[in-house]
Amino acid sequence: MSEVQDVEKVKLSPKDFATDQDVRWCPGCGDYSILKQVQSIMPDLGKDKEDIVFISGIGCSSRFPYYMNTYGMHSIHGRATAIASGLKISRPELSVWVITGDGDSLSIGGNHLIHLLRRNFDLNVLLFNNEIYGLTKGQYSPTSPEGKVTKSTPIGSIDHPFNPLKLCLGADATFIARTMDRDPKHQREILLRGNQHVGTSMIEIYQNCNVFNDGAFEVFTDKGTKAEETLYLEHGKPLIFGANRDKGIKLDGFTPVIVSLEEVSEDDLWVHDETDRTKAQLLTNFFDNPSLEGHLPRPFGVFYVEDRYRYEEALEAQVEYAIEKSGKGDLDALLRGKNVWKVD
């Protein structure tokens, strides 16, 4: 719809994507960092502001579109993915971003998420995972760990949590990645990678809720533990981690084992291959409780990428095929049908 401008377009800055609305998340919320990073990559999308749409459901994170000076919709609980599906079918050329939380996308909207992923619309899903219901003031969520004490689970949660990325891979997602609010550089890198991917980019972002679930991801972000507890994935590079980068992951058959680089050569380590679906499945299983002895580090980065056809493109192709085959629709011929009789 955009008109050709006489003046050459000036590259926008992140500030151009901020709105005049006060940002109303709690002070210290991880959402601020994500908002900042998202605004920071917007000028690099190669899209005009008016061709970008943010769609959210309900929850703290879902306030996000109000703070983006693009087109946006703050919709209803769990349905952002379904709304985005209809938008993407209708307007394939738009850059569409779904903003959702762990309750929004994995509980009330779980069904739509898996169907979105299998259809592989070309859009981006940012799943703000804080392992808690924040907006409703602190009930456990489908990603809260077993035993979690919250307002609704005073004796501890007996709900076994989802492993979100494993679920997404199971739904045949074509791009899955994990990043976190406290690592802006990595976040930015993953957001850009997600945007590049043609297909549904599923990005889980660990996001700290400092009011109702403070420190849920502290072991992955705290300077003292981060290096030991996290594993940064890079395509074509061996899986190495540790404060002194002295540990690696080696595959013993299908079982990943932690090895010391003093004993095992780098050449024998598992080399990350983003296109290897089987290994991506193993990686999503790196989901151990960090307090357990011998647990695996938690991976961050791009787990898996696959090039698969997009629903909206296939539908456009069908429309074109139908026009080619039957000619462009003629309304009067349709109304008339094939069996007409005349009354004189």
Added chain:
Amino acid sequence: MIKEIEEKREVTIVFAGDSGDGIQLTGTQFTNTNALFGNDIATFPNFPAEIRAPQGTVAGVSGFQLKFGSVEVATPGDVCDVLVAMNAAAFKVNLPRLKKNGTVIVNIDGFNARNLKLAGYEVSPLEDSTLADYRSIQIDITKMTRAALEDSGMGKKEIDRSRNMFVLGFLYYMYNRNLKGTEEFIKQKFAGKDDLIDANIKVLHAGYNYADTSEIFTSRYNVKAAQLDKGEYRNIMGNQATAMGLIAAAQKSGLDLFYGTYPITPASDILHELAKHKNFGVRTFQAEDEIAAIASVIGASFGGKLGVTASSGPGIALKGEAMGLGVMLELPMLIINVQRGGPSTGLPTKTEQADLLQAIYGRNGEAPMPVIAAASPSDCFSMVYEACRISIEHMTPVMFLTDGYIANGSEPWKFPNSNDLLEIKPKFAVENNQNYLPYKRDEMLVREWAIPGMAGKEHRIGGLEKEIDTGNVSYDPENHEKMVKIRQAKVDKIAEDIPLQNINNGDKEGEVLVLSWGSTYGVIKNAVKECKEEGLSVGHVHLRYINPLPKNLGELIKGFKKVIVPEMNNGQLVKIIRDKFLVDAKAINKIKGIPFSTAEIVSAIKGEEELV
């Protein structure tokens, strides 16, 4: 032997058999042939909820009723002149509909010991006095069909599948119709399978010839072409008309049609029809559930398309929250409810009009939405077109109601020329307006539609209450109350954009006003006509626009001493009428999953019916 031709003004036939007997196809073919001949016609398919209910059982009976005439035909008929029963169960279920002295054509093979037992007969009704009051024609259709295809090399099971063609051929002879249309249909249906084409045509002729030579009839019947208004006609089913109305509205508004839906009886045929017309730029999307269906529609509407979803009662209940979002967003979108018997799963294949209050009130908060209802199969076209027009031009979700009776029923349709359809003008934001405010309104309280891609009009909308004009989130008490009133006033103002209500039939003032809506139109029209012929003072007002109501309805009501409201529910429109006009309207209710009969309405008009 040359047989005499006896003229009939109208004939009602019921075809009945197992759901696997091809009854619907037989009925449809007979309908098409008579429609093409020029009869006025109305049909009513009646099928079991199970796709393949146990063979030969009462639960598995599939029926197709049609009435065709040389005079105006407003309903598929209360009782039938001819019953075709392929087995004992079909006979048992449908015999009560057969007129005294009516004709029953039975397939003897369907009355063997097993069939009789399944139907619950101890003695064959063909052998006791059951048929005393009727004229019965007993044929071993199975045997005849097998004999006709003896040399075809086909298996018994395959051969038996074309028994319905024997019946069709037989009736074509009986009613002096030609076989050409059905022959063409067979050739198209089995294109590439010459053996099946030959077999079916052979059996069709076998039925025709059998009727001719067997001396069952001393005379044949003829139903002359009806004196309909001049013009060109085609036959059309309600769901098909709805699909075409949507395509027409999309074309005339310049918006692409996006149809997001989830399969549900009896609405799915709209999807099937639309999916065939992608060359009109129609995008159909079979979503993962009812909520996703309407959510996808909201996405499409936000993107500037004509978003439409359809379902039946249970699915509409699931869409409630999203409809509320639609009301808040003030985007055009259409929600179609092809009603069926409820509550819950209810009677999926039976008809009812019990979702009216759901349509008008069934959302949380104050969430007014226009409601429009079709009166007959072909009326689905006109009224869904109107529903789209109102939705697009008034920037609001609209609920369009039909029901299983008119969705699956058919009638001749004097189809319009596309040039004669009202223009539909979307309210897109003015291009050079750089101070776009998403909730600024015109004199009809309609906001402008800015869609992604329009530079300088980027904005955010959502389900939270909006500030007047700006659309920013607002929790201000004064603002909320004003916005609630504005949304209501916006819907109320649509009354200025719809036609005034006519007296549809009968007197303009007098004793009894029959006030109705939806699929009861035809039967009430018949009943009012009958009462007028008897000299009663009665008028008929049939509502197509239910929210808002036509501005002059109150005046029309005042012209009558008594108002009765027949509905296939427990009394819903009647509540609205009492509420809006403070009149002592009487409810006339039938909640049996089947339409009213003319006789029932007549006795209600006469005050004989027990009134609620």
